[in-house]
Amino acid sequence: KNQVEQSPQSLIILEGKNCTLQCNYTVSPFSNLRWYKQDTGRGPVSLTIMTFSENTKSNGRYTATLDADTKQSSLHITASQLSDSASYICVVGEETSGSRLTFGEGTQLTVNP
Amino acid sequence: DGGITQSPKYLFRKEGQNVTLSCEQNLNHDAMYWYRQDPGQGLRLIYYSQIVNDFQKGDIAEGYSVSREKKESFPLTVTSAQKNPTAFYLCASSIRTGGTEAFFGQGTRLTVV
Numbered sequence: 001k002n003q004v005e006q007s008p009q010s011l012i013i014l015e016g017k018n019c020t021l022q023c024n025y026t027v028s029p030f031s032n033l034r035w036y037k038q039d040t041g042r043g044p045v046s047l048t049i050m051t052f053s054e055n056t057k058s059n060g061r062y063t064a065t066l067d068a069d070t071k072q073s074s075l076h077i078t079a080s081q082l083s084d085s086a087s088y089i090c091v092v093g094e095e096t097s098g099s100r101l102t103f104g105e106g107t108q109l110t111v112n113p
Numbered sequence: 114d115g116g117i118t119q120s121p122k123y124l125f126r127k128e129g130q131n132v133t134l135s136c137e138q139n140l141n142h143d144a145m146y147w148y149r150q151d152p153g154q155g156l157r158l159i160y161y162s163q164i165v166n167d168f169q170k171g172d173i174a175e176g177y178s179v180s181r182e183k184k185e186s187f188p189l190t191v192t193s194a195q196k197n198p199t200a201f202y203l204c205a206s207s208i209r210t211g212g213t214e215a216f217f218g219q220g221t222r223l224t225v226v
Contacts, residue, residue: 034215042137043119043203043217044156089155095127101215103148 002027005102008089012110017080021107023073023090031093035064035075038087038106047075047088080111117224119204119218126191126198134189134221136204143209143217144185149173150201150220159202162187162210172226190211191223 004025011020023034032051036044048057050073056065061078064081077084087106095101126132136145144163148156158171162181176195181187185220187206191198204218 036217041201041220041221041222043205043219046215049214068140101156101158103157105155 002031002092002094002102004090004092004102006088006107008107010108010110011106012112013080015080015111015113018076018078019080019109021075021077021088021090021109023075023104025071025073025090025092025102025104027071027092027094027102029095030068030071031075033064033066034091034093034101035062035073036089036091038089040086046088047061049060055061077109082111085109085111117204117206117216117218119202119221121221122219124221124223126223128225129193131190131192132223134191134202134223136187136189136218137185138187138206138216139185140206140216141184142206143184144182144207144213144215146205146207147171147187147189148175148177148202148203148205156203157211159189177190196221 007022010099034049035047038044047062050057050066063076066073085106089106092102120135146161147159150156157173159177160179162168165184168179178190201223205215207213207215
């Protein structure tokens with residue numbers, strides 16, 4: 001069964017600090033990996049999307065990495081801000097059926113002043 | 114503004130009643146999706162549509178129905194057959210299925226009273 005596991009489940013950091021969120025997946029055949037940010041009670045918003053040939057992609061203070069060999073991805077947030085407090089969701093797409101996305105449960109990040 | 118709109122934001126339903134959630138997009142996207150989000154779980158696919166007048170069941174389609182009569186609209190009906198309908202429902206669209214960007218609406222929170 002295709003799975004996406006994220007760690008940690010929750011994380012609390014101080015404003016200005018960096019943090020790294022992890023994502024391990026077993027989805028096969030792999031098509032793409034996405035990171036989304038979801039504020040409480042809102043829809044997810046895309047941060048990055050990477051295909052098999054990409055191993056890093058940045059979006060402002062967010063940098064995602066992908067190791068397709070070990071089936072791991074990370075999302076690094078630099079110089080965190082209070083507005084970064086949200087759930088970060090790792091999503092993996094299958095090659096054979098692009099509509100099939102497997103969602104992780106998310107990492108709940110809280111940034112405190 | 115271009116985007117994907119869900120309405121209403123909050124919905125209350127009595128047990129035994131059907132209710133329809135609205136999803137409209139003006140992004141000219143062919144593919145549209147409905148997901149259900151429960152606390153502590155990843156998003157789960159209910160139905161998806163790759164083109165007008167066509168739709169496919171997702172992983173948890175039982176107790177739900179959809180239609181795709183127009184490219185812009187993909188309403189979801191939660192029927193009385195859905196045993197546990199209280200959840201956060203998210204609609205998404207993408208240019209096509211496959212490794213393309215998916216844009217989410219702001220969600221509808223359905224509560225059965």
